[in-house]
Amino acid sequence: MNSTPSRSLLSIEGMTKSDIEEILDLTDTFDEIGRRPIPKVPALRGRTVATLFFENSTRTRLSFETAARRLSADTMSFGAGSSSLSKGESIRDTVEVIEAYGADVLVVRHPAAGIAQRIDNWTDALVVNAGDGCHEHPTQALLDAYTLRKHKGSLNGLRIAIVGDIRHSRVARSDVLAFTMLGAEVVLVAPPTLLPPSLEGWPVTISYDLDEVLPTLDVCYLLRMQNERISEGLIPSVREYTADYGLNIKRSATLPKDALICHPGPTNRGIEIEAAVASDPRSVILDQVSNGVSIRMAVLFLLLGSGRKLGAASELEGGQ
Numbered sequence: 001m002n003s004t005p006s007r008s009l010l011s012i013e014g015m016t017k018s019d020i021e022e023i024l025d026l027t028d029t030f031d032e033i034g035r036r037p038i039p040k041v042p043a044l045r046g047r048t049v050a051t052l053f054f055e056n057s058t059r060t061r062l063s064f065e066t067a068a069r070r071l072s073a074d075t076m077s078f079g080a081g082s083s084s085l086s087k088g089e090s091i092r093d094t095v096e097v098i099e100a101y102g103a104d105v106l107v108v109r110h111p112a113a114g115i116a117q118r119i120d121n122w123t124d125a126l127v128v129n130a131g132d133g134c135h136e137h138p139t140q141a142l143l144d145a146y147t148l149r150k151h152k153g154s155l156n157g158l159r160i161a162i163v164g165d166i167r168h169s170r171v172a173r174s175d176v177l178a179f180t181m182l183g184a185e186v187v188l189v190a191p192p193t194l195l196p197p198s199l200e201g202w203p204v205t206i207s208y209d210l211d212e213v214l215p216t217l218d219v220c221y222l223l224r225m226q227n228e229r230i231s232e233g234l235i236p237s238v239r240e241y242t243a244d245y246g247l248n249i250k251r252s253a254t255l256p257k258d259a260l261i262c263h264p265g266p267t268n269r270g271i272e273i274e275a276a277v278a279s280d281p282r283s284v285i286l287d288q289v290s291n292g293v294s295i296r297m298a299v300l301f302l303l304l305g306s307g308r309k310l311g312a313a314s315e316l317e318g319g320q
């Protein structure tokens with residue numbers, strides 16, 4: 001999928017518009033399978049998908065594991081807290097052990113930017129980056145693009161604001177690349193201290209004023225404050241942040257009626273989003289969650305079933 005020699009999925013950077021569209025088109029097929037009474041196909045029988053999470057996760061990990069099982073792959077799960085890492089074993093040794101148990105794909109989340117690429121260099125298994133520090137989270141961007149495309153028909157010409165802690169957000173990085181590649185216009189809305197130190201090369205505009213931007217939007221994408229990555233006082237107080245940048249009921253009334261509200265989760269209700277706004281009919285936050293499974297089925301299938309172009313669900317039924 002990437003233009004790197006490996007077929008791993010490490011970042012949106014390096015992917016082309018048609019790579020992304022191929023995944024989104026295939027996801028429709030898996031979305032249909034997910035809605036069947038028995039949402040399972042034998043496509044990846046005999047293959048093993050390992051999740052290696054060195055950072056906490058609910059959605060990403062469960063959705064990859066669900067996706068793998070729906071494709072009849074075996075799953076293996078490594079959690080840093082309960083492993084021999086706590087006895088001093090290195091990540092490289094850990095990767096070698098998991099590979100020796102027969103993993104075909106390693107789905108990796110880690111607080112260090114660039115680690116998915118390093119692991120990809122160490123192993124013959126395919127690697128999927130499920131979030132590396134502040135760098136990228138490609139499958140989140142794919143599921144976000146899929147969700148927007150489903151609701152709006154296309155991302156072409158959409159005006160999307162990404163609001164909040166952009167500085168520490170791998171989701172923002174991947175989303176900006178994917179959304180703009182698909183023809184959307186992206187405006188980043190944040191206090192200056194929560195923007196990356198350099199935005200050179202980012203195909204975006206900047207605003208510090210959420211109230212001004214809201215009425216102009218097709219999509220308002222809120223980010224979680226990444227407290228675990230904020231080491232210095234970048235905002236005067238959470239209260240002030242919420243007053244200026246939180247999406248509350250009053251503010252959401254200025255958002256167009258057909259606009260969408262997104263959030264990658266987990267949400268800090270009462271900080272970046274008021275609880276009642278999360279249940280606004282314009283909110284597609286739960287759709288993002290369920291589309292996460294279908295997108296990850298498509299990604300796993302494309303990685304492990306490479307070389308096979310699939311146009312119809314019936315081609316999946318025979319398995320391998």
Ligand code: NCD
Pocket residue numbers: 059060131137140170171223224225264265266
């Ligand atoms: C995001 C992440 O981990 O980067 N969550 C997710 O994958 N759904 C966003 C976040 O943690 O704020």
